[in-house]
Amino acid sequence: MRIAQVSPLYERVPPVAYGGVERVVAWLVDGLVSLGHDVTLFATGDSQTRARLVSGSDSAIRLIEDTADPQAFHFAMLEEVVRRADKFDLVHFHTDYTSFPFARRLPCASLTTLHWRLDIPGLSALYRQFADMPLVSISDAQRAPLPWLDWRATVHHGLPVDLLRFHEEPSDYVAFLGRISPAKRPDRAIEIARRAGLPLRIAAKIANSDREYFEQEIAGLFELPHVEYCGEVDDARKNDFLGQARALLFPIDWPEPFGLVMIEALACGTPVIAFNNGAAPEIVEHGVTGFLVDSVDEAVAALAKIDTIDRAACRAAFERRFSVERMVDQYSRIYEAMLRGTCDAQSAQAD
Known part of the structure; x- marks a missing residue:
C-alpha cells in the first residue's frame, strides 16, 4: 500500500x-x-x-x-x-x-x-x-x-519490545514521568510518596502553558526532601529511570485517552499505581500489573503491597498486549x- x-x-x-x-x-x-x-x-x-x-x-x-x-x-x-x-x-x-x-x-x-x-x-x-x-x-x-x-x-x-529492557530488581524510589500540569497531578504523586515514606523522582516537561501552575502550585513542593526533579528524559535515560523504580505513580485527574508512560513502565517490569480514570483500567490489570485506585489513601495502601506484583508478569503483559x-x-x-x-x-x- x-x-x-x-x-x-x-x-x-x-x-x-x-x-x-x-x-x-x-x-x-x-x-x-x-x-x-x-x-x-x-x-x-x-x-x-x-x-x-x-x-x-x-x-x-x-x-x-x-x-x-x-x-x-x-x-x-x-x-x-x-x-x-x-x-x-x-x-x-x-x-x-x-x-x-x-x-x-x-x-x-x-x-x-x-x-x-x-x-x-x-x-x-x-x-x-x-x-x-x-x-x-x-x-x-x-x-x-x-x-x-x-x-x-x-x-x-x-x-518496540527491545526499546526498554526488563529490570528484575528495583531501587527504593517511586517515579512520576510525564508533564507538570493540573491534569497529571504531580502534587498527588508527591503526597503519596511522602505518606508512604518513599523517595520520589520526577521526570517531566514543564510547558510554557503550564508555567504559571508550576510556579504557583508545584515549585515549592520540589523543595521537599523526598522529591528529586530530573528534568525531561530521553529514551536512554528513561530505561533506568522507569526500570529502577519500585512503581510508577500515575495519579491523573482527567479522562486520560491512553497514557503511554504506563506501558513504558510495564516494558521495564515496573508496576503502575494509577487513578481509575480514562484509559487506565484498559491498561493496568488490577492486582497483576499494578493497582487501580480512587484516592491518595488507596494509593498509599497500594504502595505498601507493591512487592506482591510480579515484575516479570508486568513485562509479559507488555509483550502480549502492547x-x-x-x-x-x-x-x-x-x-x-x-x-x-x-x-x-x-x-x-x-x-
Missing part, C-alpha cells in the same frame, strides 16, 4: 524527550516500512524516519510557539497532503479534527486517529458536522463522550478493510 502518515508538528518524529503522539507515529511508520509498504511521513523536517519525509516545519514548533502561529504550519502541511494525495492509497491523519476539511477533498481513502480528549464543550457540535469521518480511538474510554462517531476500531498504542507489532498489524488490517470497502463502493457505482 501507498500510505501517508500525517503527524502533528509540535515535536519532531520521534521526540527528543517528552512527546506521545509523535513517538507513536514514529513506531507506526517504521513498522509499516518493515512490512514493505510505501510510506510517506508528513512531519517536522528534522524527523528521523525510514519513510519518505515531507517537511511541514524546520523543527518542533513548540520551540518557537511564543513567536509563531503553530496552526499556520499545520494548515500549510495539510494543504500539501491534499496536493500530493493522488500518490497515496490512504492518508492516515494524527492531527485530530484539524484535518477534517482537508480529508473531505482527498481522492483517496483517509483515516484519523484521535489522540486527545473528547469531553470538552463545543466538540460535539464540531464532530456532528464531520460525523462521516472514519476514526480510530486509542482507548474505548476515549469514545465515551461521542459514541455515535464513525469509529472503525480501538487501537491501543504499542512500542508491542508495536500488534499495533502495526491492527492498523494494517484497518487500512485493508477500508481499501476493500472503497473498491467495493467504486465497483457498485460502475455497475
